[in-house]
Amino acid sequence: MRKILTLLTVALTLSIVSLAQLKNGRIAGKVIDGNTKTIESATITLIKAKDSSVAKISVANKEGNFVFENVAEGSYMVSITAVGHAKGFSEKFEINSANSSVTLKTIELIPVSKELSGVSVAAKKPLIEQKIDRTIVNVEASASNVGTSALEVLEKSPGISVDKDGNISLKGKQGVQVYIDGRPSYLSGTDLANYLRSIGSNQLDQIEIMTNPPAKYDAAGNSGIINIKTKKTKQLGYSGSFSSTWSQGRYPKVNESFMFNYRKNKVNLFTNLGYTNRKNFQDLDIQRKFIDASTDEVRSLFEQESRIKEHSQSLNTKLGMDYFVNKKTTLGVVLTGFYNPGTFSNNSDVLIYDANKVLQSQTLASTSNDKKWKNFSGNFNFRHVFDSTGKELTADLDYINYKSENAQYLINAYYDTHGDPIAKADTLLGSLPQNINILTAKMDYLHPMKKGAKFEAGVKTSFVKTDNNAIYDSLNYGIKVPDIGRSNHFIYEENVNAAYVNFSKPLSKKLTGQFGLRLENTIAKGNLITTGEKFNRNYTQLFPTAYFQYVVNKNNNLGLNYGRRINRPNYQDLNPFIMFLDKYTFEQGNPNLQPQFSHNVELSHTYKSFLTTTLNYTRTTDIINEVLEQNTDENETFIKKANIAKQRQYGIAVSANGQVTKWWSGNLYVNVFNNKFEGIVNGDSVEIGATTAMANINNQFKFSKTWGGELSGFFRTPGVDGVFKIQSMGMLNVGVTKQIIKGKGTLRLVVRDVLYSQKAKGTIKYSNIDASFQQKRDSRQVALGFTYRFSKGKVGGAKRRTSGASDEQNRVKVGGE
Numbered sequence: 152m153r154k155i156l157t158l159l160t161v162a163l164t165l166s167i168v169s170l171a172q173l174k175n176g177r178i179a180g181k182v183i184d185g186n187t188k189t190i191e192s193a194t195i196t197l198i199k200a201k202d203s204s205v206a207k208i209s210v211a212n213k214e215g216n217f218v219f220e221n222v223a224e225g226s227y228m229v230s231i232t233a234v235g236h237a238k239g240f241s242e243k244f245e246i247n248s249a250n251s252s253v254t255l256k257t258i259e260l261i262p263v264s265k266e267l268s269g270v271s272v273a274a275k276k277p278l279i280e281q282k283i284d285r286t287i288v289n290v291e292a293s294a295s296n297v298g299t300s301a302l303e304v305l306e307k308s309p310g311i312s313v314d315k316d317g318n319i320s321l322k323g324k325q326g327v328q329v330y331i332d333g334r335p336s337y338l339s340g341t342d343l344a345n346y347l348r349s350i351g352s353n354q355l356d357q358i359e360i361m362t363n364p365p366a367k368y369d370a371a372g373n374s375g376i377i378n379i380k381t382k383k384t385k386q387l388g389y390s391g392s393f394s395s396t397w398s399q400g401r402y403p404k405v406n407e408s409f410m411f412n413y414r415k416n417k418v419n420l421f422t423n424l425g426y427t428n429r430k431n432f433q434d435l436d437i438q439r440k441f442i443d444a445s446t447d448e449v450r451s452l453f454e455q456e457s458r459i460k461e462h463s464q465s466l467n468t469k470l471g472m473d474y475f476v477n478k479k480t481t482l483g484v485v486l487t488g489f490y491n492p493g494t495f496s497n498n499s500d501v502l503i504y505d506a507n508k509v510l511q512s513q514t515l516a517s518t519s520n521d522k523k524w525k526n527f528s529g530n531f532n533f534r535h536v537f538d539s540t541g542k543e544l545t546a547d548l549d550y551i552n553y554k555s556e557n558a559q560y561l562i563n564a565y566y567d568t569h570g571d572p573i574a575k576a577d578t579l580l581g582s583l584p585q586n587i588n589i590l591t592a593k594m595d596y597l598h599p600m601k602k603g604a605k606f607e608a609g610v611k612t613s614f615v616k617t618d619n620n621a622i623y624d625s626l627n628y629g630i631k632v633p634d635i636g637r638s639n640h641f642i643y644e645e646n647v648n649a650a651y652v653n654f655s656k657p658l659s660k661k662l663t664g665q666f667g668l669r670l671e672n673t674i675a676k677g678n679l680i681t682t683g684e685k686f687n688r689n690y691t692q693l694f695p696t697a698y699f700q701y702v703v704n705k706n707n708n709l710g711l712n713y714g715r716r717i718n719r720p721n722y723q724d725l726n727p728f729i730m731f732l733d734k735y736t737f738e739q740g741n742p743n744l745q746p747q748f749s750h751n752v753e754l755s756h757t758y759k760s761f762l763t764t765t766l767n768y769t770r771t772t773d774i775i776n777e778v779l780e781q782n783t784d785e786n787e788t789f790i791k792k793a794n795i796a797k798q799r800q801y802g803i804a805v806s807a808n809g810q811v812t813k814w815w816s817g818n819l820y821v822n823v824f825n826n827k828f829e830g831i832v833n834g835d836s837v838e839i840g841a842t843t844a845m846a847n848i849n850n851q852f853k854f855s856k857t858w859g860g861e862l863s864g865f866f867r868t869p870g871v872d873g874v875f876k877i878q879s880m881g882m883l884n885v886g887v888t889k890q891i892i893k894g895k896g897t898l899r900l901v902v903r904d905v906l907y908s909q910k911a912k913g914t915i916k917y918s919n920i921d922a923s924f925q926q927k928r929d930s931r932q933v934a935l936g937f938t939y940r941f942s943k944g945k946v947g948g949a950k951r952r953t954s955g956a957s958d959e960q961n962r963v964k965v966g967g968e
Contacts, residue, residue: 176222176246177705180255182215182231182239190215190260193233200226200243207810220706220759221809222246229255236260252705279309279808279818279849286310286806288358293849293861293886300406300427301355301379302347308358309806309820309847311377312867313344320872321374322362322767322802322822328372331379334530334549346491346524350467354408354425356382362767363696363714363751366651366667367595367607370694370717374749374769381423381469382410389413390942396899398934402430406936419473426466433459433928440921441783447919450783451511452504453735463493479537485530495520501735503786512573513566516733521558526551543597553587563734577734578626579634586618587722604656615645617722621730639728640680648672655698665698671717677725677742684727686742692717710755720744720775724792739791747773747794761809767824771798776873778832779920796830796837814854820847826871835918843870857890861901878912882930897938904931 182193195217197207206227211217229241239260244253280287288308306313310322321327329343359378361368368376382392391411398404405428412421439453467489474482501514533546559581565574593611600606623637648671655665675688696714703709726740749771757763773794780789802824810816827840849863866881886901909930914923 176219176224177252178219178222178227178229178244178246178255179253180217180229180241181257182211182217182233182260183257184233184236184260190233190236193217193231193236193260195219196230196232197222198228198230200228218760221761224248229258231258231260233260279806279820286360288360290352290355290357292851293863300348300352300429301350302344304352304355304358305347305377305379306865308360310360310362310804310822310845312845319343319377321360321377322800322804322824325374325872327374328369328376329379330376332381333378334528346489348427348429348463350379350425350427350465352406354381354410354423356380363712363753365665365698366653366669366694366696367609369611369649370669370671370692370715371719372716375716375751388415388943390940392938392940394936394938396934396936398932400929400932401432402929404429404431404932417475419475421469421471423467423469425468426464428464429462431461431463431929433457433461433926435459436925438923439781439788441781441786442919442921443783444919449506451506451786452508453786454502454504455499455735457497457499459495459497461493461495463491465489465491479535481534483530483532483534485528485532487526487528487530489524489526491522491524493522495522499733510568512568513570514734515564515566517560517562518733519560521556523556525554528552541597541599544594545597546594547592549589549591551587551589551591553585555583555585557581557583557585559583561733579637580624580626580631582622584620588616590614600656602657604654607651607653609651611647611649613645613647615643615722617641617643619723619726621728637729638681639726641723641726641728642678642680643675643722643725644677645673645675645722647674653696661702663700665696667696669694669696673719673746679727679742681728684742686725690746692748706759708757710757711753713750713752716749716751717746718749718775719746720792724775729789735787737787737789739789741792744775744792745773745794747771747775762807763805765804767800767802767804769798769800771800774798774828774830774873778874779915779922781920783919793832795832796828798829799827800824814852816851818847818849818851821845828871828873832874832917837874837917839871839874839876839917841869841871841876844868859888861886861888872913874917875913875915880909880911881906882909892939895940899934899936899938901934901936902932903934907931 178197180195182190182195184190190211193211193215195209195211196205197209197219199206206225207219207222209217209219211231224247226243226245228243231239231241237260239258241255241258244255246253280289286309288304290304302313305311305319311327312320318325319327319329329347357380359380360375361378362375364372364376389412391409393410394406394408396406398406405426407426409424410422412419414420435457437453437455437457439455440449441451441453442448443450467487469485469487471485472483476482495518497516497518499514499516499518501516502510503512503514504510528549528551531548533544535544536542537544559579561579561581562576564576565572567573591611591613593609595607595609598606619642620640621638623634624631625634626632649669651667651669653665653667655663658664670691670693672691673688677684677686679685694715694717696712698712699710701709720741724740725742725744727742728740730738730740749769751767751769753765753767755763755765774796775792776795778791778793778795780791781787782789802822804820804822806818806820808816808818822845823842825840825842827838829836829838831837845865845867847863847865850861852860852862854860862885864881864883866879868879870877882903883905884901884903885905886899888900889898890896891898907927907930909928911926912924915921
């Protein structure tokens with residue numbers, strides 16, 4: 152661990168020093184087309200006049216304006232490219248001490264239809280882009296992402312952490328909502344992690360990280376929203392790509408994907424196909440002390456060694472069509488689905504000692520699961536632009552269905568201290584089908600106003616029904632006997648209705664404000680058919696948001712934002728029945744769970760578009776957290792969710808990115824935060840707090856025109872996650888890339904977790920609970936990947952289409968783990 156901390160510290164220091172030595176020249180300009188209309192999102196390239204090498208790359212804003220900061224002295228030109236236009240150039244100009252700020256003449260681009268026959272265009276994007284309301288990670292910009300899953304890409308993204316069970320946190324806060332192409336994943340916890348592991352990184356385009364989303368987005372998500380965008384081309388004619396990656400850790404892994412887009416006249420067709428085949432292992436060791444609650448004396452010691460193996464496959468697809476009825480109206484449909492079969496096995500050795508560490512008994516437990524997940528999702532979307540001012544109406548209708556099958560086989564064999572059987576082995580068979588149906592509809596209206604003001608409004612409704620039927624049987628001398636005590640059937644239904652308004656306006660020449668208000672009404676009911684237990688919920692809440700941006704001068708910008716958010720319980724966590732995990736561990740839902748609420752405030756400062764510093768404060772009430780209860784006499788542990796506490800967090804995050812030298816660019820992210828957790832757990836007062844630091848670093852090197860490299864990693868100091876104290880952890884990655892086949896192909900070779908330091912360790916101590924764990928998995932891998940791109944047609948533009956489904960999908964638990 153010291154090695155990785157030292158290496159990351161050295162790289163971090165070198166990068167900061169190098170970035171700080173950049174010069175202070177500034178270049179500003181504007182681009183329009185031949186009809187004097189502004190061009191949005193044109194690519195602006197600053198070129199050194201002496202050798203035509205690229206100094207910087209930027210993107211024009213909605214008004215066609217662009218700016219370059221931190222430009223060194225020298226002679227330059229600007230080149231501009233935009234979809235559907237011929238390339239344009241500025242005149243040659245100088246940056247020096249006497250002329251450090253240059254404003255270029257307006258540059259006009261001529262509209263053209265340029266044929267692309269077999270030419271592959273692969274523009275280099277920066278790894279990290281910092282926007283006013285979000286951070287964007289361009290997945291392909293990092294060589295070490297080759298052969299990874301979507302979950303592994305998230306794990307190394309700025310501010311994101313993933314715990315041993317696959318739960319995702321953002322800036323040290325749980326409750327993040329994960330979207331796929333603007334649509335909710337509708338999964339949570341371990342099942343969300345399994346789904347993200349089934350998506351290969353070669354299918355991903357961008358990761359959007361929003362810590363305080365505006366009122367247009369669902370209010371769900373205590374710590375914000377992560378939107379995973381998959382690839383979609385924007386070209387007339389046809390284009391596509393194929394990727395294949397082989398990774399080798401202890402076990403092999405394969406990721407393959409195919410993307411194709413065809414656009415002609417009024418029709419745009421697109422598809423994504425993906426296949427993964429992954430074998431993994433996990434070693435999990437757990438130690439527990441069973442303490443007498445009345446005397447505080449240790450009654451027994453529990454040690455468990457679990458050796459887990461998983462083999463998962465995934466076939467996922469997306470098919471879509473956009474139909475351009477006319478210049479103002481577009482209709483679209485998107486169909487997605489996946490089929491994920493897999494197997495899971497766990498062999499555990501449980502040793503039970505007395506208080507003096509004298510062995511009392513041994514249990515050998517074996518668990519196997521055969522799992523199948525199936526999903527179908529359909530989206531119909533509509534967009535109409537009323538006039539040239541930008542008035543726009545959009546609508547989305549979504550239907551999502553999940554079906555899962557999980558066949559479990561559990562056996563526990565009991566032995567004395569000499570290894571002789573002391574009781575008949577327990578054998579339990581489980582069939583755990585689940586069916587989830589989700590229907591959502593939403594409509595949004597955008598109305599630009601005079602003097603740069605903008606008004607937005609929208610409505611949304613969603614209906615969710617989950618049906619979980621756990622059927623258990625015991626084997627009694629080879630005869631299957633229904634186990635009524637462990638079987639249960641739970642149905643949950645929920646309807647969320649929402650409406651929002653949002654207004655933004657320049658308040659002065661330097662100050663811009665945006666204000667939003669969202670109303671959400673939740674109606675829910677649960678029915679445990681097995682016992683006849685029922686519950687009902689009906690509550691309405693308001694969620695205000697506010698954003699301010701102040702331009703101090705050409706080098707400094709300030710931002711301030713506030714938002715209130717909600718995190719509703721996961722559907723399965725409301726199921727009051729006791730779920731059997733193994734002989735000594737049980738999981739129980741809680742129908743009395745209430746939603747948790749948070750208030751988030753952020754103050755940010757941006758210096759010369761390369762250094763951003765953010766201060767944040769969050770206060771969460773009625774926090775939903777996992778707690779443990781123990782039966783000391785039977786050495787049993789119950790795991791459940793409860794509204795047990797409140798949490799306060801304050802922190803500071805610093806991100807920097809820029810071109811260090813002609814051949815070296817760097818991205819740095821450091822987040823330091825303090826979490827304080829206090830509440831009543833199992834009747835006892837608990838107060839836990841800690842300061843944690845997280846650092847992500849990515850260095851990109853360009854050795855020649857076709858060769859490149861990467862050195863990246865992350866490190867996290869010890870911290871707290873609810874009532875758990877987690878030890879430090881990190882990762883170091885090294886990669887190299889090679890462009891081949893005249894730029895149409897790319898080879899990537901990468902070694903991940905070089906020092907094998909991505910290992911989780913933690914402890915939990917409160918009341919009569921005293922436990923610890925250690926976990927390691929197949930994180931050190933060597934991967935070789937190949938990507939081939941092809942295209943033929945005309946340059947054009949097709950808007951990425953996302954649906955209106957919101958936070959419901961994040962709260963589903965599919966499968967039987």
